[in-house]
Amino acid sequence: MTLSERLPPTTRRVELHTAEEINRRIELETDSRVARLAARFPMSRYEDRLQELDAEWDVERVLQANASTLALGGVLLGALVDRRFLALPTAVFGFLAMHAVQGWCPPIPVIRRLGVRTAHEIGRERHALKVLRGDYDGIPAADSAEPGDRVRAALEAVDR
Amino acid sequence: MTPTHEGAGTQAGAWKSRGFDERSADERIADELERCARLGTPAASERLHELDHEWDTDRVIETEVAMVGLVGLALGAFWRRELLVLPALVAANMLVHARTGHYPLSPVLRRLGFRTAREIERERHALKALRGDYSPDDTPAPASRGAPGQSPATDGGKPSELH
Numbered sequence: 001m002t003l004s005e006r007l008p009p010t011t012r013r014v015e016l017h018t019a020e021e022i023n024r025r026i027e028l029e030t031d032s033r034v035a036r037l038a039a040r041f042p043m044s045r046y047e048d049r050l051q052e053l054d055a056e057w058d059v060e061r062v063l064q065a066n067a068s069t070l071a072l073g074g075v076l077l078g079a080l081v082d083r084r085f086l087a088l089p090t091a092v093f094g095f096l097a098m099h100a101v102q103g104w105c106p107p108i109p110v111i112r113r114l115g116v117r118t119a120h121e122i123g124r125e126r127h128a129l130k131v132l133r134g135d136y137d138g139i140p141a142a143d144s145a146e147p148g149d150r151v152r153a154a155l156e157a158v159d160r
Numbered sequence: 161m162t163p164t165h166e167g168a169g170t171q172a173g174a175w176k177s178r179g180f181d182e183r184s185a186d187e188r189i190a191d192e193l194e195r196c197a198r199l200g201t202p203a204a205s206e207r208l209h210e211l212d213h214e215w216d217t218d219r220v221i222e223t224e225v226a227m228v229g230l231v232g233l234a235l236g237a238f239w240r241r242e243l244l245v246l247p248a249l250v251a252a253n254m255l256v257h258a259r260t261g262h263y264p265l266s267p268v269l270r271r272l273g274f275r276t277a278r279e280i281e282r283e284r285h286a287l288k289a290l291r292g293d294y295s296p297d298d299t300p301a302p303a304s305r306g307a308p309g310q311s312p313a314t315d316g317g318k319p320s321e322l323h
Contacts, residue, residue: 007213067254071229072252076248092229094226096222096229119218120281139290142197150197151193154286155189155193158286
């Protein structure tokens with residue numbers, strides 16, 4: 001077992017450290033949005049939604065922006081005003097390491113409560129939309145095509 | 161290059177430990193997918209598990225920034241104050257990365273074989289498509305919690321995990 005196997009998986013480490021009810025709420029919001037789109041809107045709207053998903057800020061991005069701003073401010077205050085301000089960037093960098101390795105840091109409960117999703121959760125909505133749009137319909141079955149052709153078809157479907 | 165087979169799906173790990181891979185990221189994905197397509201569902205499931213654990217560039221950058229930042233703070237606080245530029249610099253770099261996606265060490269990380277979350281997601285969903293998670297007539301994946309018509313396919317095949 002490698003080291004990265006023993007640590008929480010990259011895709012789920014934030015969910016594992018979020019209250020189950022908040023995970024649930026985020027998931028339900030995603031599901032109902034997909035259902036609404038599927039029930040009411042024409043195919044042309046899917047592309048708009050997929051582009052919105054590409055632009056959506058995930059947990060990592062929000063966290064990086066916050067942590068770097070705080071750390072930068074703390075270092076400047078520590079260098080120019082009072083050395084004791086260096087405690088702020090120290091805490092920020094410490095928590096950032098904790099988040100990267102383990103998945104939890106103090107802002108996570110707040111960020112999650114605000115409904116910020118992980119890249120994995122956004123990907124889930126993206127590919128649900130693509131399934132509904134029929135992007136994956138053209139992949140030949142395992143017994144009817146060469147593996148190489150199936151792989152090409154699958155990658156084309158993902159990139160569509 | 162002929163990677164060693166220490167068990168299904170260890171290729172990526174073997175390449176990474178060598179720290180260098182002359183094939184492009186696209187070729188690597190295509191090769192890995194073709195191997196799984198030949199070996200069938202168990203190999204695909206194992207590979208999906210590996211992909212979940214793969215460290216993406218965000219996770220690596222956060223770790224690197226935190227480590228360099230902490231060392232820089234210690235040096236700046238206890239040795240030479242000028243060294244506080246180090247934590248300031250990494251924090252500024254991460255801010256730029258969050259806003260624009262640019263990061264000075266990106267070329268190095270790419271060279272070491274680290275991929276973005278999006279690139280890993282691309283391989284994941286191609287693999288799920290090949291496994292048949294998205295085909296309507298045969299659905300090997302267990303039903304998810306989602307209501308009918310809410311596209312449970314993206315959840316399939318991993319009952320032990322959150323989704």
